[in-house]
Amino acid sequence: MKIKCSMWGWLWGILAFCGLLAGCTAVSDAPVQKNPNITILAASSLTDVFSELGHAFVKAQGGGIDLAFSFAGSSNLAVQLQEGAVADIFASANEAQMMTAVSANRIQPDSIQTFATNQLALIVPAGNPANITSLADLARPEVQLILAAPGVPVRDYSDLVLQTLDADTQSQIYANLVSEGQNVRQIVAQVALGEADAGMVYRTDVASELAENVALIPFPEAQNVVALYPIALVTDAPQPALAQQFIDFTLSAEGQAILAEWGFGPAPSK
Template sequence: MRGLLVAVLLATAVACSGSDTNDLTVFAASSLTDVLPDLATEYENETGATITTVFGGSNHLAAQLRDGAPADAFLTADARLLEQVGTRDRPVNFASNRLVVAVPAGNPAGVSSLADLARDDLRVVICAETVPCGAATSGMNSTINADSQEISVRAVLSRLSLGEADVGIVYATDVASEPEVQPAWQQPEACPCVTYTAGARTYRALPFLAFLTSPVAQGILTRHGFATGEPD
């Protein structure tokens, strides 16, 4: 039944492809920077729509939306933010991710355990607690002596890739996408620590939300390292 619903919604979008009424602006968490362009391209090919993407820290994007920034859909790792920005219909859970303790390639500081996150001689960078990756980090059962707290997970990843930090906490998908960064040690996969949720702020975004849970979209997410499954 869900597959039929996706097909109907996508068919509706295709029927409108003669105009710009199904063109979308999508605000998305920075951790979706690598995968969303692939998702957007597939959706554009199927429907004829054009998707404009805007990336940033989830809280920063939510603040822009509250201030009146135009966006048809908001993809975030903090579903509570959707209540603040106003959405149409029921939000959709479409992927999940997990935290990884990461280091610059080659692990020059020799980080080997969670205990190293408390060392004074290491430059430790994490996300601020106000963004989803930081909120998840604060739930880790470990003492963290952070030198810097960044406003997005991509900022943490950048510090690591440039060698401006000895160790940081990012998502597994970030490590997979950046050749200059690696896991600090072999970390067993745990239950996903964050769930990505999409909310439609206009009715024309509803077919895109349905697309995110389609087999094609879920396959794209899996190839980028996200965990997928039937949304709640």
């Protein structure tokens, strides 16, 4: 059997083949559809709970959303916003750092809501080698203490806690400082390594994996403080509508239940 191809048939075949290639090229050059992305700047004490909240939020939305978290000390995050960091949401461990970002015109003031509360606690290395049982024990001459650096929210709260003691005791406690951490996760890690006899962090930090080698030493409610956690939209958020949905989710019954599982208190009643 012979196959005959006329010149015209051959030319039409070439043209058809080229058209097919062009069509394939057009398809391959089409832009790949990307999921919308939300960038969330959050206090380091929120690392574990926000990771779980993020998974739950994406599931509730039916998928198709990417979340990018940046966890650090709230004061560091406020500085990042002042310097122009691109983000959709800021979740702070206190109101002062949120107001710092507001003053820099990086936060939408009417979007600020308090979504959780926390309290402080002492942590000691496993086995409590210095036998710390109270705040007053931090004043003993041989005790080595770690607090957060000035300006970090947990340091502000720690100072308020220590103000419940007399002036001489406070003075001795501050004299026992051997290190100042930039965030609570750093303090937990240092105490777990035995670099100090005690540190002051949030109660919720003891739930993290970093806290496996530390023990919690609670102190009386009368000496404690309530830490407020505000969350808000960044002024020039790339995804404001979707970001607001995440904020709403943290305040929803499901979001509040997840926060409670990690030891956070409920958002204050309006």
